[in-house]
Each structure stands twice: as C-alpha cells, then as structure tokens.
Amino acid sequence: MAEPAAPKAAARGARLLAVLALAPTLRLAVIRHAVPPGAATRTGCDACGAPIGLARPWPALGPAARCGRCGTRVGPPPGTVELALAAAVGALVLLGPPGVVLAATAWWLGWAIPLVFVDAAVRRLPDRLTLPAAAGTWLLLGLAGVAGPGPEPWVRATAAGTALALFFATTTLLLGRRGFGLGDAKLALGVGALLGWYGWAALVAGLVFALLLAGLVGVALLAARRVGWRNHLPFGPFLVLGTLAALAALLT
Known part of the structure; x- marks a missing residue:
C-alpha cells in the first residue's frame, strides 16, 4: 500500500x-x-x-x-x-547506509562541506575542522561495529584512515610544495576511515576518483588559461568529491 x-x-x-x-x-x-x-x-x-x-x-x-x-x-x-x-x-x-554508519557519514559531511569552501577560498584545511571530522567519524564507526558486524570493519577503517593520512604526509615530506599538504593528510584520516569501512577497494576508488577529478579540472583550467603549470590546485575539494563518488558507486 x-x-x-x-x-x-x-x-x-x-x-x-x-x-x-x-x-x-x-x-x-x-x-x-x-x-x-x-x-x-x-x-x-x-x-x-x-x-x-x-x-x-x-x-x-x-x-x-x-x-x-x-x-x-x-x-x-x-x-x-x-x-x-x-x-x-x-x-x-x-x-545513505542504515543505522550508525549513516550517522558517521552525516557527521563527516557536516565538516566536509565547510572544508571544501575554505580550501577553495584560501587553500588551507584548518585543524579545527579536519580533526573533529576524523575523530567523530572514527568513533561513530566504532559504535557501528559494536552494534552490527563486529570489530573487523572498524579495525580496517582505522588502518585505512591511518594509511591514507601517512601517504599524504609522506608526499609532503618528500616533495614539499609539490606534494599533498598536511591539511590534506588530516582530512584523509576521516576520508580513509569512512571508505575503509567498506573495504580497501573503496579506499582506492575514492582516491582514484579524486585524482581524476583534479586532473580533469586542472586540464580545463590550463586550456582556459586560468592557471599555469606551476599553480597548485587545492586538493581538499577533490578528495571530498572523490569520496562521495566512491560512496555513491558502492551504495547504488
């Protein structure tokens, strides 16, 4: 009915x-x-x-x-x-996924939206936004593990968030301004946890989507002569959009 x-x-x-x-x-x-x-x-x-x-x-x-x-x-x-x-x-x-995972996704989005606008405007990802996003997402996913499938997805989410953040931080240490920023590494803590809950393939998909989007936008801006080869695009917005694209692909 x-x-x-x-x-x-x-x-x-x-x-x-x-x-x-x-x-x-x-x-x-x-x-x-x-x-x-x-x-x-x-x-x-x-x-x-x-x-x-x-x-x-x-x-x-x-x-x-x-x-x-x-x-x-x-x-x-x-x-x-x-x-x-x-x-x-x-x-x-x-x-949206059911139960507490939905709450974790909503929590992350509530911080990710301002982060997109801040990074696009001034090319920075402040700790006051990235760290609460990561901490709340991690805790809520832990509750989801207790309420549902057990600790395995949460452990994987923790490892994925840590691994993605370390990868971004390493590029900063090795490549300087040509690598990702430390703000991106802190944003990656929450991104990696959220995608890692669904598996390592989801994490890779989110990163690939983000890199493809950044590449396409970069090429378009170069063609329009809005940026030069030496310009550095803020990566935070692409990381957020890539995460959403991966979640949409997983949940449809």
Whole structure:
C-alpha cells in the first residue's frame, strides 16, 4: 500500500527545516576559517567590522550572504553553502547506509562541506575542522561495529584512515610544495576511515576518483588559461568529491 501523502510531505518538510537550520552554522564555519594561514579567525565583516555570529544570523549567514550593516558580501557566494547542504542531505536520503554508519557519514559531511569552501577560498584545511571530522567519524564507526558486524570493519577503517593520512604526509615530506599538504593528510584520516569501512577497494576508488577529478579540472583550467603549470590546485575539494563518488558507486 502506498504511503499517505501527508506523512511524505511532513518528512520532506522536516528535511527542509534541517537544511535551513544547519546552513547558517556551516556558513559561519566557512566565514570564520577562510582566512590566510596564521591569521586570526574572522569574527566580523571585513568592510565595516560588524560582528557576525549565530546570535544575529541574518542576512550575513543566510542565502543572501550580505552584511546586515553595510550590505557587503560576506563569505561564499549566495546560496552555494545551502545548495551543497541540500545536495548532501539528498544524497544521504537516497544512498545513505542504515543505522550508525549513516550517522558517521552525516557527521563527516557536516565538516566536509565547510572544508571544501575554505580550501577553495584560501587553500588551507584548518585543524579545527579536519580533526573533529576524523575523530567523530572514527568513533561513530566504532559504535557501528559494536552494534552490527563486529570489530573487523572498524579495525580496517582505522588502518585505512591511518594509511591514507601517512601517504599524504609522506608526499609532503618528500616533495614539499609539490606534494599533498598536511591539511590534506588530516582530512584523509576521516576520508580513509569512512571508505575503509567498506573495504580497501573503496579506499582506492575514492582516491582514484579524486585524482581524476583534479586532473580533469586542472586540464580545463590550463586550456582556459586560468592557471599555469606551476599553480597548485587545492586538493581538499577533490578528495571530498572523490569520496562521495566512491560512496555513491558502492551504495547504488
């Protein structure tokens, strides 16, 4: 028997409210941390100094992304954080795994979305975002192992996260600026754990997807003369997208 229309509409409404409630928090995280390395976190409008925070979220932390005092654009372009969050919620609803693994995936996404915007803006992945993402994902996957298949997937997830982070860190030590950054290595802790839960093949697939996306975008930017051969693209966004692509391939 088909589900009644009213409960379906209520469920869609609840998901929409969840997106609207989380969007200001994610946008604030981007505004706070999209600053050059070594600079203090941003607390107000760059143009007029008006404070920005969850106590006064509109319009600076809304889709308009404008300072409430002077009207200057603040943070990412209007609507982009909200669109990314809506896409993430939709992907979780359609493809999300059951139980605590779903919670681990949602936790990771809640940190990964701001990280994409911060890395794209200032080419840095702050510890205040990467480390909670990794720690929460690891702990929730541990709970998933206790509640379901046992410790084996969690042990593999732990090993995968550690291995991927060490691989990225090693390229930094050996190749310097030509390798991946240490921020990428810290982001890889959560990425590796999430993909490693599903197996080593999933981890390899996520990394391959990320490298392919980075290569395609790099070639396109070179062809458009937007970057040169010496330019270094931020890899964090591609690592997040590659992870999502691998999860989508696994769960469909």
